[in-house]
Amino acid sequence: MKKLISDLTEYLGPKNVIIDEPDKQPYVVDWRKIISGKACAVALPSSTEEVASTVRICAAHGVSIVPQGGNTGQVAGAVPGEVGESIVMSLKRMNAIRAIDTKNNTMTVEAGCILKNLQEAANSAGRLFPLSLGAEGSCLIGGNLGTNAGGTQVLRYGNARELTIGLEVVLANGEVWSSLRGLRKDNSGYDLRDIFIGSEGTLGIITAATLRLFPQTPIRHTALAALPSVDAATELLSRCRDEAQEALTAFELISGACLRLVQQNCPDKRMPLHSIDSPWYCLIEVAHRGENGRSLENFHRIFEDVIECEQASDVLVAQSLAQAEAMWGAREMITSALAHDGKCIKHDISLPISEIPAFVRETDELLQARYPGVRNFTFGHLGDGNLHYNVARRASGDDADLHAMQPGLSLLVHDAVERRSGSISAEQGIGRIRTADLIRYKAPLELQLMWAIKRTLDPNGLLNPGVLLPSFEPWMELRGVSSADRCCR
Amino acid sequence: MKKLISDLTEYLGPKNVIIDEPDKQPYVVDWRKIISGKACAVALPSSTEEVASTVRICAAHGVSIVPQGGNTGQVAGAVPGEVGESIVMSLKRMNAIRAIDTKNNTMTVEAGCILKNLQEAANSAGRLFPLSLGAEGSCLIGGNLGTNAGGTQVLRYGNARELTIGLEVVLANGEVWSSLRGLRKDNSGYDLRDIFIGSEGTLGIITAATLRLFPQTPIRHTALAALPSVDAATELLSRCRDEAQEALTAFELISGACLRLVQQNCPDKRMPLHSIDSPWYCLIEVAHRGENGRSLENFHRIFEDVIECEQASDVLVAQSLAQAEAMWGAREMITSALAHDGKCIKHDISLPISEIPAFVRETDELLQARYPGVRNFTFGHLGDGNLHYNVARRASGDDADLHAMQPGLSLLVHDAVERRSGSISAEQGIGRIRTADLIRYKAPLELQLMWAIKRTLDPNGLLNPGVLLPSFEPWMELRGVSSADRCCR
Numbered sequence: 002m003k004k005l006i007s008d009l010t011e012y013l014g015p016k017n018v019i020i021d022e023p024d025k026q027p028y029v030v031d032w033r034k035i036i037s038g039k040a041c042a043v044a045l046p047s048s049t050e051e052v053a054s055t056v057r058i059c060a061a062h063g064v065s066i067v068p069q070g071g072n073t074g075q076v077a078g079a080v081p082g083e084v085g086e087s088i089v090m091s092l093k094r095m096n097a098i099r100a101i102d103t104k105n106n107t108m109t110v111e112a113g114c115i116l117k118n119l120q121e122a123a124n125s126a127g128r129l130f131p132l133s134l135g136a137e138g139s140c141l142i143g144g145n146l147g148t149n150a151g152g153t154q155v156l157r158y159g160n161a162r163e164l165t166i167g168l169e170v171v172l173a174n175g176e177v178w179s180s181l182r183g184l185r186k187d188n189s190g191y192d193l194r195d196i197f198i199g200s201e202g203t204l205g206i207i208t209a210a211t212l213r214l215f216p217q218t219p220i221r222h223t224a225l226a227a228l229p230s231v232d233a234a235t236e237l238l239s240r241c242r243d244e245a246q247e248a249l250t251a252f253e254l255i256s257g258a259c260l261r262l263v264q265q266n267c268p269d270k271r272m273p274l275h276s277i278d279s280p281w282y283c284l285i286e287v288a289h290r291g292e293n294g295r296s297l298e299n300f301h302r303i304f305e306d307v308i309e310c311e312q313a314s315d316v317l318v319a320q321s322l323a324q325a326e327a328m329w330g331a332r333e334m335i336t337s338a339l340a341h342d343g344k345c346i347k348h349d350i351s352l353p354i355s356e357i358p359a360f361v362r363e364t365d366e367l368l369q370a371r372y373p374g375v376r377n378f379t380f381g382h383l384g385d386g387n388l389h390y391n392v393a394r395r396a397s398g399d400d401a402d403l404h405a406m407q408p409g410l411s412l413l414v415h416d417a418v419e420r421r422s423g424s425i426s427a428e429q430g431i432g433r434i435r436t437a438d439l440i441r442y443k444a445p446l447e448l449q450l451m452w453a454i455k456r457t458l459d460p461n462g463l464l465n466p467g468v469l470l471p472s473f474e475p476w477m478e479l480r481g482v483s484s485a486d487r488c489c490r
Numbered sequence: 491m492k493k494l495i496s497d498l499t500e501y502l503g504p505k506n507v508i509i510d511e512p513d514k515q516p517y518v519v520d521w522r523k524i525i526s527g528k529a530c531a532v533a534l535p536s537s538t539e540e541v542a543s544t545v546r547i548c549a550a551h552g553v554s555i556v557p558q559g560g561n562t563g564q565v566a567g568a569v570p571g572e573v574g575e576s577i578v579m580s581l582k583r584m585n586a587i588r589a590i591d592t593k594n595n596t597m598t599v600e601a602g603c604i605l606k607n608l609q610e611a612a613n614s615a616g617r618l619f620p621l622s623l624g625a626e627g628s629c630l631i632g633g634n635l636g637t638n639a640g641g642t643q644v645l646r647y648g649n650a651r652e653l654t655i656g657l658e659v660v661l662a663n664g665e666v667w668s669s670l671r672g673l674r675k676d677n678s679g680y681d682l683r684d685i686f687i688g689s690e691g692t693l694g695i696i697t698a699a700t701l702r703l704f705p706q707t708p709i710r711h712t713a714l715a716a717l718p719s720v721d722a723a724t725e726l727l728s729r730c731r732d733e734a735q736e737a738l739t740a741f742e743l744i745s746g747a748c749l750r751l752v753q754q755n756c757p758d759k760r761m762p763l764h765s766i767d768s769p770w771y772c773l774i775e776v777a778h779r780g781e782n783g784r785s786l787e788n789f790h791r792i793f794e795d796v797i798e799c800e801q802a803s804d805v806l807v808a809q810s811l812a813q814a815e816a817m818w819g820a821r822e823m824i825t826s827a828l829a830h831d832g833k834c835i836k837h838d839i840s841l842p843i844s845e846i847p848a849f850v851r852e853t854d855e856l857l858q859a860r861y862p863g864v865r866n867f868t869f870g871h872l873g874d875g876n877l878h879y880n881v882a883r884r885a886s887g888d889d890a891d892l893h894a895m896q897p898g899l900s901l902l903v904h905d906a907v908e909r910r911s912g913s914i915s916a917e918q919g920i921g922r923i924r925t926a927d928l929i930r931y932k933a934p935l936e937l938q939l940m941w942a943i944k945r946t947l948d949p950n951g952l953l954n955p956g957v958l959l960p961s962f963e964p965w966m967e968l969r970g971v972s973s974a975d976r977c978c979r
Contacts, residue, residue, distance in 0.1 A: 102842060102844050103728075104724055104728065104842075104843055104844035105842040105843045105844040105845075105875070106731070106843070107842070148677065149677050149681075151675055151677075155674070155675065159652075160675065162681070163648075163652065176935055177935075178933075178935055178936060178939065179933075180936075182842065182911040182912070182913070183842040183911065184840045184841070184842065184875060184911075184912065184913050184916075185644070185840070185843075185874045185875050185876075186640055186644065186649065186840045186871075186874050186875065186876045186913070186916040186917050187840055187913040187915070187916065188637065188638050188640075188688055188913075188915045188916060188917055188918065188919045188920075189913050189914055189915040189919075189920060189924075189928060189931070189932065190920065190928065190932060190936065190937075190940050190958065191685060191688065191689055191693070191939075191940050191943055192638075192651070192684040192685060192687065192688055193936070193939055193940075194684075195681040195683075195684035195685075196680060196681060196684075196685060198681065199677055199680065199681055200680055204680070215735075216731055216732045216735050218735070235593055239592075239593065242595075242705055243705045243706075243779070244779065246704075246705050246707070246736070246737070246778060246779055247735070247736035247737075248735075248736075289735060290732070290733065290735055351673045351674070351675045351676055352673070353591060353593075353594040353596070353671065353672040353673065354593055354594045354595075354674075355591050355593035355594040356594075382675075385674045385675050386594070386673060386674050386675065387674075387675045422671040422672065422673075423671070423673065424671070424673050424675070424676040424677075424678050425678055426676070426677045426678040427673075427675040427676065427677060428675050428677055429677065430677045430678075431677075431678060431679065435678075439678060439679065442678070443678065443679060444667075444668075446665055446666075446667055447667060447669075447679065447682070448679075450667065450680075450682055450947075451679050451680050451682075453946045453947070454680055454943070454946065456946075457942045457943065457945075457946045458939075458942070469679065
């Protein structure tokens with residue numbers, strides 16, 4: 002280990018290899034403070050060549066690597082485990098925008114660029130880069146790609162995967178694979194790009210990407226609709242999609258309980274509504290280029306019809322930017338309001354949109370039957386079939402009470418997701434904290450295929466061990482996979 | 491081989507195993523008649539279970555399988571080679587639409603469904619399935635997915651890959667992997683779907699898929715613009731994208747030479763224009779839901795501005811459905827007009843859109859310098875950076891003359907593509923006829939990664955041998971890959 006550190010220090014320079022314990026802390030603890038890991042060093046390479054050489058040096062010493070972006074993930078996928086035999090590789094010094102091509106509507110950027118800086122660079126070039134999420138001021142694009150990040154505009158523009166047309170990746174042996182050609186169509190071979198995107202740094206280290214840019218959408222119409230049920234929300238979603246087509250940029254579901262919690266716990270927050278007594282709300286945004294008057298008129302018409310046929314009890318259409326911001330502000334304050342309330346059991350699930358009303362009804366009931374008094378704070382990206390299904394302590398209970406319920410309660414929720422063909426991780430990934438869930442819910446054949454790919458691309462298990470894939474040996478035993486399957490499968 | 495055929499016949503029934511030579515013909519010759527292969531039998535399974543069992547029977551006999559959809563591909567990827575040791579597996583009896591979910595905007599369909607039938611089924615359900623291409627009346631969706639088909643609406647909706655959110659695949663060992671859950675977001679593991687899409691049947695046999703549906707776009711505005719240069723065409727594309735945003739559904743580039751050839755060789759064809767003397771044309775379509783008057787007015791305004799600043803010499807906006815159909819008809823007649831003219835050397839290439847004007851200028855000049863008098867008939871999907879760069883015989887030459895030029899001429903074109911970071915196969919794939927090109931232009935590391943994945947998923951090489959991937963042994967020798975790399979890499 003000493004030799005590794007001296008080799009790295011010699012190569013990267015002492016400033017770029019952190020070995021002092023206090024200086025390592027921000028890199029080894031995830032931001033939710035669920036995992037507090039150990040690393041023998043933190044390496045900070047500044048170019049693709051430096052990343053590749055660092056990988057080769059680590060490989061020569063048999064030391065594994067935990068690639069890290071902004072360390073803003075929800076599932077502790079970018080921090081090391083407790084053993085302390087890995088190095089953390091932070092990509093933050095690789096922060097150049099290599100090219101912006103407005104004719105091709107692409108930009109090629111390095112993994113260490115902060116997402117917000119990329120949005121701004123696109124904007125300065127008269128284009129839109131639509132990836133947008135809570136952590137955008139500090140998350141790095143490499144991490145967004147490693148986790149296939151979602152966010153609030155997926156409905157219109159897709160996940161990080163759909164926004165990417167090329168990658169540069171350092172492989173486990175230090176070779177560099179690149180597809181940064183900026184091509185929208187390329188059927189000359191297997192799609193390697195999408196294996197790396199969302200692989201949470203376990204198959205390669207993404208060092209750069211060519212991203213798609215879009216026309217700007219300066220005009221935004223925002224509305225908050227009060228609805229009697231989740232069924233009414235899915236109806237309204239259908240109606241908005243038909244009417245606004247691709248201009249429908251966001252369709253967020255928020256339970257009344259969430260908004261009331263924001264009102265109660267964030268008293269400084271200017272609430273968009275005076276009274277919040279409806280069981281459900283939808284925050285809806287349509288964005289486009291122009292003809293403000295005409296399109297606003299259409300936007301209003303959708304809601305007039307909806308109120309008329311009693312699908313919505315009330316709809317507030319923002320009359321100013323400040324009002325629209327108040328609506329989004331309330332949505333974005335839910336996480337803080339929940340934190341203020343105490344511990345909370347979070348589930349980041351996806352379902353076919355058609356299954357969501359029955360899922361919410363059924364799971365809420367099952368929870369109350371088994372854990373009477375727990376409080377649901379459900380919200381999420383209804384347009385993508387993605388719910389943040391959160392459960393908080395009983396009004397009379399405390400954090401310890403909730404903590405004791407956690408294993409059984411999450412099992413109940415995830416089993417309900419599985420019964421309706423959903424996923425236990427819609428956008429946050431598996432990281433270190435959901436690998437056991439993966440074993441429970443993933444089909445054995447799919448786990449086997451994932452392992453086969455892992456062994457093919459990282460035969461010595463040097464990249465982000467313990468993240469995403471459950472460790473192979475106990476899993477093999479559990480599933481009865483024969484040792485003959487270990488090689489090449 | 492006899493035992494294999496008797497096993498298959500016993501399992502599938504004699505009607506579903508074709509062994510007579512004349513009956514096998516439609517399955518062993520590709521539709522362009524470039525490859526006339528041989529197969530020991532043609533198997534016609536009708537369910538996923540039958541596909542899986544057929545694969546297991548073949549695997550037990552060590553016999554390879556050529557999966558086939560509608561056999562409409564351009565690169566002979568769905569027909570066997572000359573040796574005759576494979577079976578062809580036609581998926582055409584697997585033609586059920588398993589489910590249409592209008593709330594989730596998805597449909598789950600079997601591989602043997604004809605594309606046009608799927609478009610119609612979506613339409614009957616009040617939705618749009620936007621994959622659209624020349625062969626849609628006879629191609630099967632399984633083939634579209636196996637080749638990641640493109641077509642005329644990629645600009646707005648993406649390739650077949652982007653239209654697919656789940657797959658069911660029979661693997662080389664007869665196991666069935668399925669992801670038909672209908673989820674728009676699922677970050678619980680590696681993306682396996684995109685490895686199979688576009689793999690031309692070499693990694694697994696796609697038996698079903700869950701496809702995305704979209705709102706219908708009943709109002710279409712179509713225009714044909716006469717332009718002085720390809721530069722002007724890319725300018726107009728930028729302008730149309732900014733103005734119409736996602737409503738811009740098609741932006742096709744057509745050289746004046748192509749339209750004049752249609753006029754000359756298809757005299758029955760009603761031409762959309764009286765005189766065709768411009769060097770370039772663009773066929774532009776905007777499609778949306780409604781407000782005909784207003785949006786038509788906007789559509790006209792784009793072109794008024796364009797003519798004013800002399801980027802276009804003339805623009806004809808279709809005033810009726812018949813006129814729009816005449817414009818598309820002329821576009822679609824180019825292939826027939828070329829066939830009528832004689833042999834033609836075709837290149838299906840993609841480039842960054844920003845590189846296209848210089849590529850066309852430079853390559854046209856290089857061609858004339860080296861092969862004076864050959865005639866260019868370039869058209870394609872400019873909005874996707876995809877050109878069909880066709881070269882026909884000299885006016886004074888014949889097919890034999892052109893045939894003699896072919897190797898050097900294609901090399902010249904493909905080398906020019908490579909210099910500008912393009913791809914030698916934008917949408918048609920590699921099949922049997924472009925494997926040598928792949929060796930020339932694909933980075934050795936990428937070929938190695940492709941081979942590693944092939945060996946992982948199909949270790950005995952049973953799926954579509956000779957298609958997409960150049961055979962491994964000579965390639966290894968060529969590239970100096972050591973034998974140690976054969977296993978697990």
